[in-house]
Amino acid sequence: MDFEWTPEEQAFRLRLKQFLAATLPDDWERFSQHGPGSPALTRYAETFCGKLADDKLLTPHWPKEIGGEGLDPWHQAILAEEMWIAGEPRGGQYMNVNWIGPTLIKYGSQWQQERYLPPIAEGRALWCQGFSEPGSGSDLASLRTRAVLEGDHYRVNGQKIWTSYAGLAQTCFLLCRTSDDRKRGISILLVPMDTPGITVRQIPSLIGEGDIHEVFFDDVLVPVEALFGNEGQAWEIIAYSLVNERLGIPRYGLARAALDRAVSVLKEEGRWNNDAVKIEAANVAALCEAARIASYAIVTKRAHGELVGPESSSARFATVMAERRVAEFVVEYLPEALADAHPYLKMHHQRGIVAGIAAGAAEIQLNIIATDVLKLPREPR
Template sequence: MDFTWTPEEEAFRERLRSFLAQTLPEDWERFSQHGPASPALTEYAATFCGKLAEDNLLTPHWPTDIGGQGLDPWHQTILAEEMWIAGEPRGGQYMNVNWIGPTLIKYGSPQQQERYLPPIAEGRALWCQGFSEPGSGSDLASLRTKAERDGEDYVVNGQKIWTSYAGLADTCFLLARTSEDRKRGISIFLVPMDTPGITVRQIPSIIGEGDIHEVFFDDMRIPASARLGEEGQAWEIVAYSLRNERLGIPRYSLARAALDRAVMILKDQGEFGRDAVRIEAAEAAALCEAARLASYAIVSRRTAGEVIGQESSSARFATVMCERRVAEFVAEHLPEALADAHPYLKMHHQRAIVAGIAAGSAEIQLNIIASDVLELPREPRQ
């Protein structure tokens, strides 16, 4: 595989860097510590994404007939890398453009596309995903939230947990059970968050204000037209969505940028000469590079038109490992960063805390790798 950037791709990256340099406020590194789901960053992201849209940089990987430029997955990767290196100023809207929008383009009805795609493409929409539940976690097949058909409506009862952005989101990408079949009994609904019967409660956390929530559905009534795809089609749709999600979250790029920043500070302080420090930095850099190349292998296959399967979990777990290692390196050798001495490093540490949870926990990814990639037996051989 040749991962050399073309002149056109290099120019695209430079265009993004120039846009960021001209657009982000001077105090951005400190401001970004608010967290992606905080009211402050969410408000700023709406302005920032609006400017991205004006410069045709918000959805360039979307088809041209939907308002994009039809650019390939490599351009999507470059866009995501530069946004994450900057601390992801799109806030929760990175989810809209990377997988909510593409999923609606592929599976949405004309009415759903007309309603939901323009606000995303203009940078003025915020979504949340109603996946995890108490006792279910990343095991989506075990979810218990029910959507029961009642004439032209569905009545939904249940609970979701660890829902990012729910407190400020406009719409929820909701998974609910429409029959008892473990996988084929799950359907997807596009639910406005102001629908009667929804209650949102914030879960206090150390990763920033407003990041995670519980969401309760009590006799919530939604029209059948809110269903995305057919009844029982959720497993197929979610598999497509998550492949797009993982492609659009190159956390390794922020981890490597934070590591480089930490090494520069240690050199300025005369603390990088010790062998132990240099070895630990090299190990963290190697993990970042491994995660990058694992992700690039997935992008290369997708660009070639190949179907991406569960091997994306390997790239996902490699990214978790590099995020954790860089965070540990900073905590060990620059602990003052976590007390606000180095805002960029503190911002990365906050993002790294959830690296093993977001988009499917690290433990679930390991299970997928063991069973579906390595095809290891579930029970020990006698």
């Protein structure tokens, strides 16, 4: 097994590092604490992503005929790693290029692609995903937001919750129920967020600025052209898009960079002479490495054109464990970081503590691993 990067991949990573060094402002580490869904970082991300697009670094993994460079999944992984290690200056736009765009390319109508792909490729678009609902959480099959076809439009009523970026997004990737069948009754609508009848309320956060919201749909009229794919096709589409979403967020890279930063500070301050600290740092580093290798196994399958299934949940959970342990390590041995003594570590902590919720709760991932990977029975025999 060859674990070395090719010269082309090494050159691509170096190009990204040089771009980040030349583009990010001097106070970026402190500024990045605003959070990916904050107004300040969202405004900055539009400028930053525009520069990425100009350098053909925003969507290089997209097909050439769509405006990308046709690079393989390994280049996509490298791009995501370097962005997350830097603190994700793309803000909420990372979602666009990782899975909204590729899903549009695979399932969107010509009208939808022409309308939505150019703004994404130019770094001007911000989306939100209308998935979770009160009482439904990560169990998407139980969602109740309903879309009723009435002539040339759908009438949508319902509520979404924990919706990131909803307060600033232009478009919602909305899951809704078009029939009573548990899974085959779910469809997707691409809904402009300025449509009458949509109300967005921010959910207060104890940490950071908060970028999650409740979204209410009250008799919202959506044209039939907004139907994404076919009625009842949402389960297939989401299975495709979530693999891209989970693997497009290499939190293990940010976690490992934060751990290395914490260890460097401890050494500089003469606090690296305790065996317990060294052992815990080694354990946490091993978790970060395990998460990276688990994710690379999935990238390998994608690079070979193989289907990726529930094993992506294993990589996702490994990343959650790494994130949590790094956050706990900093709290235990460098608690002053949370008081802003070390902005990079504080930024990681703010993002790391939500890792077990974003992109599917960790408990749901464990259920998927148990039933679909390990094939364990749901009930004791």
